[in-house]
Amino acid sequence: MHTSTTSTAVLEPWTAEQLVQATQGHWHNAKAPQGAVKRILTDSRHAESGDAFLALKGERFDAHDFIAQVAASGCEIAIVSHPVDADICQLVVADTRLALGHLGAYRRAQHPQLKVIALTGSSGKTTVKEMLGSILSRIAPALITRGNLNNDLGVPMMLLELRREHQYAVMELGASHVGEIDYTSNLVQPDVAGILNVGTAHLGEFGGREGICRAKSEIYAHVAKTGVSIVPAADDFADAIRSAVQTEQLLSFGPGGDVYAADIQLQPQSAVFTLHTPAGARRISLPFAGGHNVQNAAAAAAFALAIGIGLDDIAAGLENAAGAKGRLNFIQYQQHLFIDDTYNANPASMRAAAEVLAQQDGIRVMVIGDIGELGASAAQQHYMLGRDLVSVKGINFVVAVGGFAPAVQEGARSTQYGKKLQAFLTQEQALPLLISLAETHQPQSMSFLFKGSRFTHMETLMADLMEKI
Template identity: 80%
Template structure:
């Protein structure tokens, strides 16, 4: 699995001169560290001798307050935006957040051998990234964005992990505000850059999908002159995305694109399809369920082909790919099936997950938490979701949990299938109903799918139910 673990490999060390060169800072009182600096880090809990601690300032915290603590642990270097009264070498910079970006960009420039993919999208980023990781890391050492380190702090932190042996980097770029992807794509300097789709995630921050499209299209701004732009051909916003691309080389994926699928055979836990590419035709057995994962695979193929990876290597990598934790993981338990899709959620991925559940055996129960970051349209989006989920053929029950569960239930009741939906404000309230469902269907196997935005921690409810069975 590429996502969860922190890197244990030795990082490329820094010199005091390089830190100045990268950040344009100066050493306070000319007090300069001697010897190699093993790593730059922002978490004071892990600081030790040989590290440089970079003190970030947030709205509710200021890590300059922790510099005395890291000095006590033996850390001799701090990167600060104003000097503090602690006996430690201090590199003073104008803004530590921007300094982190500059350090990441410097490390990127020190590795000219690297071929970089940058990708963004409203859904499918993590799965596409894992598929690309599976394709590329078979060929050469590859750096892959871990977890959700995809923002203006996470991207440079990932770049700090670059080592001379890395030949490829797959960088996920997230957008939570206009200008963020412009900033991070400038740091990563991609050879291949692309958008997977324009959905409804983060609607609140952008005031609509047009705003999301504009924000994500910033990914093409820093693409290498001879680089390749990857665009979705079957997205509602395909035309708008294409207008943001000013590059010679463009590869499109999806229906009507350069790379597309036919003869799609959706099985409960895998998908078989014919892969059409400019390099030829192959049959792919993808170890992922759901038609949305065919789209993710097509995107991964487009990115890999743009790096001139052979079609045979691409297919082998796809067929050996593993899902990220909490992304449609199938867990047999007793004589039931649990599908853990709790990593995150948006309206598009919720509907895609329902289609996967509908393919499974026995009594099918979808348990959903709230979707975050929908702003003023949250209630109406949950209403539409309730209406659509109960209408999916093959789903027997939908259990909604959270603040917006009543809105979801209202949507369900606007259809003839309203009785399929139960709504609860908390997980504690929902658990007895789920146990009751199991008891009333004692003789039958059941398939449960759990999903919600990260903050809802739907995996806790899933674990509690599994324990009680």
């Protein structure tokens, strides 16, 4: 799935003076453009007249190479870290990556009335963001992080989309290295911010969960002093997270917290629970499966309460929320159920998905791809996953696909349920087994759940199986 990074909305224009003010750059040869700049963009394929093209430089590419091309397509302005030989007005800045951040921060500062939520965590970010989008959009226009635009480039690109009518913004912040959340939350200047959990996603970059906790806790340094910090009550790192909070106001969620779910009834594709909050309690019918999504809903409620949303609006927003694509989407196909959970994976979300599958009807098959970014602990994490997944009561078969499938298989064989698991290095090798499972269990219904890290593209294997059965 390719996430679009361009918005179709009409953006607030920029003046040449504002670009200089925001970036502290200067016009090459004192040649400033005339007229308004309709948008700033980083994708050369979409640059046209009225745009300013910002040339980023990565490890394997340098967008300065495309400036002549964008000039030819009618774009009149480029933001560059060094002048290039092209017939185009050039705003020269010290570093285009940082200039993008300065532009995003400038746009944010132009909206002082905006109520901003920032959230991070090892898992659940996208779901909580979608739930908050459902709650807030009922009340007023809200800017919600699109796709995975949650890093040092994606966050300022989202801020550039702020418009006068927006009253709320929900910004998802991801961390792939220490200092990234410090940087992005400083751009965002949230009124309310918090961590959902400290898991094992990106374990490799941080050298352990303590490092992940430190990196994510950077979010609390930039919450408005009069704002609210949100913390998970039951996380392993709850004490360390609380110690990073710098605001007087704090709201906790989850078991033992200020906002929590009780009397939970998990159903195959939904859940019912009582949401308890300092503002009262409500019975909620949540259109999401799994106990982990009940906790996500409690987190979303805490963030919403913290920016002054009433309990009735929170309840209505949660009950009408829709899941993001590739996040536990239920697809009925012939007599079988396909659960598309292919958007991404980490060890905690894999285990949560297994519990959801175990609640479904028929023969239950879990098809998993590799989990990335686990660093030196990858083989051990996959081993433990294999051991745990085959032990989930109600799962009949586990099919592991990818370079770590042998480690998953070893873990499965350390239990009495080893025969439940089959391992394959490639999707092509796994497909015939999945087809034969469907054929040998005819006419019974089956429930297949597909999940893996983004780079494994497990949705391809799911589509291939649907085509063949």
